[in-house]
Amino acid sequence: MSTSGSSAGPRKLRVATTSLAGCFGCHMSFLDIDEYLFDLLDRIEFDRSPLTDLKHCGPCDVGLIEGGVCNAENVHVLREFRKNCKTLVAVGACAINGGLPAQRNHLELGACLQEVYAFRDGLSGSGIPNDPELPLLIDQVHPIHEIVRVDYFLPGCPPSGAAFRAFLTDLIAGRTPRLDYPAIRYD
Amino acid sequence: MDVEASVREVVGRQGRDATRLLQILIALQDRLDWLPPAAITAVAAELGLPRARVEGVAGFYSLLHGTPAGRYRIRFSDNITDRMQGSEALRKRLCHLLWTECGKTSEDGLVSIGTTSCTGMGDQGPALLVNGRAVTRLDAARIERIAELVRGGVPLDDWPAEFFRVEEGIRRRGPLLGTPFEPGSALRAAIARGRTGWGEEMARSGLRGRGGAGFATATKWQACRDAPGADKVVVCNADEGEPGTFKDRVLLAHEAERVFEGMTLAAWATGARTGFVYLRGEYRFVLDALQAVLARRRAVGLLGMGILGEAGFDFDIEIHLGAGAYVCGEETALLESLEGRRGTPRIRPPFPVTHGYLGRPTVVNNVETLALATWIALEGGAAFAATGTPRSTGTKLLSVSGDCARPGVYEFPFGVTVAEVLEECGALDTLAVQVGGASGVTLAGHEFGRRIAFEDVPSAGAFMVFDGRRDPFEIAHAFVEFFAHESCGFCTPCRIGTTLLKNDLDKLARGVGGKVDLANIEWINRLLRNASHCGLGSSAPNPVEDGLAKFRPAWERRLRSLEFEPAFDLDAALGPARRMTGRSDPGAHLDREESSQ
Numbered sequence: 001m002s003t004s005g006s007s008a009g010p011r012k013l014r015v016a017t018t019s020l021a022g023c024f025g026c027h028m029s030f031l032d033i034d035e036y037l038f039d040l041l042d043r044i045e046f047d048r049s050p051l052t053d054l055k056h057c058g059p060c061d062v063g064l065i066e067g068g069v070c071n072a073e074n075v076h077v078l079r080e081f082r083k084n085c086k087t088l089v090a091v092g093a094c095a096i097n098g099g100l101p102a103q104r105n106h107l108e109l110g111a112c113l114q115e116v117y118a119f120r121d122g123l124s125g126s127g128i129p130n131d132p133e134l135p136l137l138i139d140q141v142h143p144i145h146e147i148v149r150v151d152y153f154l155p156g157c158p159p160s161g162a163a164f165r166a167f168l169t170d171l172i173a174g175r176t177p178r179l180d181y182p183a184i185r186y187d
Numbered sequence: 188m189d190v191e192a193s194v195r196e197v198v199g200r201q202g203r204d205a206t207r208l209l210q211i212l213i214a215l216q217d218r219l220d221w222l223p224p225a226a227i228t229a230v231a232a233e234l235g236l237p238r239a240r241v242e243g244v245a246g247f248y249s250l251l252h253g254t255p256a257g258r259y260r261i262r263f264s265d266n267i268t269d270r271m272q273g274s275e276a277l278r279k280r281l282c283h284l285l286w287t288e289c290g291k292t293s294e295d296g297l298v299s300i301g302t303t304s305c306t307g308m309g310d311q312g313p314a315l316l317v318n319g320r321a322v323t324r325l326d327a328a329r330i331e332r333i334a335e336l337v338r339g340g341v342p343l344d345d346w347p348a349e350f351f352r353v354e355e356g357i358r359r360r361g362p363l364l365g366t367p368f369e370p371g372s373a374l375r376a377a378i379a380r381g382r383t384g385w386g387e388e389m390a391r392s393g394l395r396g397r398g399g400a401g402f403a404t405a406t407k408w409q410a411c412r413d414a415p416g417a418d419k420v421v422v423c424n425a426d427e428g429e430p431g432t433f434k435d436r437v438l439l440a441h442e443a444e445r446v447f448e449g450m451t452l453a454a455w456a457t458g459a460r461t462g463f464v465y466l467r468g469e470y471r472f473v474l475d476a477l478q479a480v481l482a483r484r485r486a487v488g489l490l491g492m493g494i495l496g497e498a499g500f501d502f503d504i505e506i507h508l509g510a511g512a513y514v515c516g517e518e519t520a521l522l523e524s525l526e527g528r529r530g531t532p533r534i535r536p537p538f539p540v541t542h543g544y545l546g547r548p549t550v551v552n553n554v555e556t557l558a559l560a561t562w563i564a565l566e567g568g569a570a571f572a573a574t575g576t577p578r579s580t581g582t583k584l585l586s587v588s589g590d591c592a593r594p595g596v597y598e599f600p601f602g603v604t605v606a607e608v609l610e611e612c613g614a615l616d617t618l619a620v621q622v623g624g625a626s627g628v629t630l631a632g633h634e635f636g637r638r639i640a641f642e643d644v645p646s647a648g649a650f651m652v653f654d655g656r657r658d659p660f661e662i663a664h665a666f667v668e669f670f671a672h673e674s675c676g677f678c679t680p681c682r683i684g685t686t687l688l689k690n691d692l693d694k695l696a697r698g699v700g701g702k703v704d705l706a707n708i709e710w711i712n713r714l715l716r717n718a719s720h721c722g723l724g725s726s727a728p729n730p731v732e733d734g735l736a737k738f739r740p741a742w743e744r745r746l747r748s749l750e751f752e753p754a755f756d757l758d759a760a761l762g763p764a765r766r767m768t769g770r771s772d773p774g775a776h777l778d779r780e781e782s783s784q
């Protein structure tokens with residue numbers, strides 16, 4: 001019987017994931033790879049991620065970022081990922097372009113906050129929250145490549161499970177990820 | 188005047204012809220100062236076109252105004268050579284004197300001041316256009332005087348004539364510019380050879396198109412002649428928009444007989460009966476003189492029916508104006524514009540020689556190419572081919588501008604070295620030469636031994652000189668701004684790519700770039716070059732690639748970091764939220780901890 005076990009196989013890639021100004025839809029779609037997740041776990045292990053609930057990121061091979069950057073905390077998290085991940089991937093429309101949250105970019109932030117905290121029924125007069133625990137909003141929502149260097153972009157809203165699978169299979173095999181046309185066609 | 192009445196009159200004068208839509212809009216703006224929505228609606232109704240089609244055309248051309256513009260519409264030429272001559276300070280001064288801002292119309296509707304791409308006055312800049320008329324050699328005194336004239340509401344016809352004087356600007360004459368020309372002489376020689384014989388003479392000359400691409404003229408004419416279809420067309424491309432080029436201006440102003448005779452020679456070779464000159468709007472100052480030359484030629488039988496008594500040789504020429512769109516210098520975009528549409532380049536093939544103006548076989552030639560045909564008709568193809576190099580026959584007009592003692596137009600045989608041109612124009616301490624305009628090539632000192640020829644450094648005619656005082660990064664930056672402004676918007680790679688490129692260069696110019704941005708720029712360059720619909724997008728990376736290859740330290744010294752830096756100040760971006768919440772805790776700031784340590 002041959003020797004088996006993880007020590008004989010290639011080193012597992014360490015992967016971290018997070019959602020910034022996103023809806024976790026990309027993470028949900030990631031889980032749509034279903035049983036392939038078991039195959040994947042032979043080749044990768046998770047660092048900081050909603051799947052592990054680790055609060056900080058250690059040295060990693062790959063970081064998957066969902067969502068754009070809308071507040072100071074997003075900046076800190078994104079920088080932590082960039083510092084620790086050899087390969088950083090912008091996942092989904094919001095990370096790549098700002099997406100839905102960036103629809104506030106054509107409005108002045110002050111007017112946005114006033115509309116909610118000063119004029120909305122039931123909230124009027126409560127004042128704009130100013131607890132230091134709350135991340136402070138940036139005046140505009142930015143795609144992540146405007147804050148840090150990004151290595152790859154995985155488009156889609158969300159990218160399909162198949163797209164995640166193809167992308168990660170390429171990364172693990174050492175191939176430059178390449179999505180076939182059907183995987184990036186959305187109509 | 189009543190808008191509808193103006194529209195009816197202008198449309199009537201243009202024969203209610205939808206292919207003349209651009210000419211109609213230009214004439215309307217002359218009367219109304221801008222194109223109000225009611226005028227667009229009325230034009231659409233008069234011509235039976237969808238309103239969106241009319242508005243689409245009106246919105247395409249930068250010299251047409253879809254929002255209220257001043258009674259005086261002042262546009263400073265914004266080529267890098269104008270900037271080097273101080274145009275930006277002069278523009279700010281005029282804005283200050285007239286209490287307005289660049290890009291806006293003054294509140295009393297008197298004046299609007301803005302910029303426009305190179306107006307073709309590189310040898311006598313800085314220059315501007317006022318209501319489409321060129322004013323040259325701007326200086327502080329001239330700007331003060333213009334401010335007075337505008338404030339006083341003085342009509343342009345009463346402005347000092349010297350403001351509008353465009354000097355001849357010829358510095359070196361060769362066989363084309365230096366030989367007196369008798370109208371009709373070249374045509375007589377070509378008619379004597381017969382249509383076929385004349386075509387063979389052209390083939391012997393080896394003449395290649397002077398607009399930049401260098402296609403064999405005789406082959407183009409032959410292809411048009413052989414194409415099926417009776418109503419063939421000859422078009423003279425006088426949309427000289429390549430920044431730093433003004434040699435066609437000189438030909439049109441001083442050798443118009445040769446240009447029109449060259450068109451007629453092309454008609455003789457191809458059998459065309461219709462001719463168009465597509466004259467860039469910036470060169471409107473030659474329009475009246477050109478019309479006079481056309482009238483004279485008709486009067487003496489050099490245009491019209493039975494030219495020079497030759498039965499069946501019928502040809503006439505009409506002049507169409509452009510309205511500020513660089514892309515219309517591309518021949519298929521030019522044809523679209525000539526048909527009264529937006530200047531969007533067509534997909535080739537089919538080529539214009541078989542499917543050109545209104546689908547008819549069409550020859551489109553550069554002004555200089557056509558003028559040279561007169562030399563070939565008079566002296567013969569072999570004599571022409573004896574000048575220049577074996578693969579680039581004849582002479583080339585160079586528009587020399589920038590840092591040199593004697594800017595102007597120089598006629599050199601092809602094969603002249605860059606160093607020889609620099610010597611003759613009195614350029615000292617030359618750092619770089621931009622040959623062929625924004626889409627051309629940037630040459631560094633070690634390349635000044637190279638030759639102007641299709642086989643070495645091809646050129647549509649621009650020769651911009653930059654000396655040691657100039658920053659090579661700023662040269663590329665100016666050209667990238669130009670391409671982003673002039674992209675026609677039809678294809679995504681060019682529309683988005685030129686702006687991405689501009690954003691990246693803007694970031695470097697602000698001193699907040701990182702080394703990663705240089706890699707990003709190279710990636711965008713590849714995308715533009717490989718994916719663009721036409722030559723505008725695919726040549727937009729040229730000044731950037733040359734700059735990064737030959738003057739890289741000038742780029743690198745602008746970097747803030749060797750990694751990546753955001754293009755904006757993150758802490759300042761938290762400012763509005765800090766103000767709204769009244770917070771000043773450490774969590775309400777970014778990048779403070781690093782800088783305080």
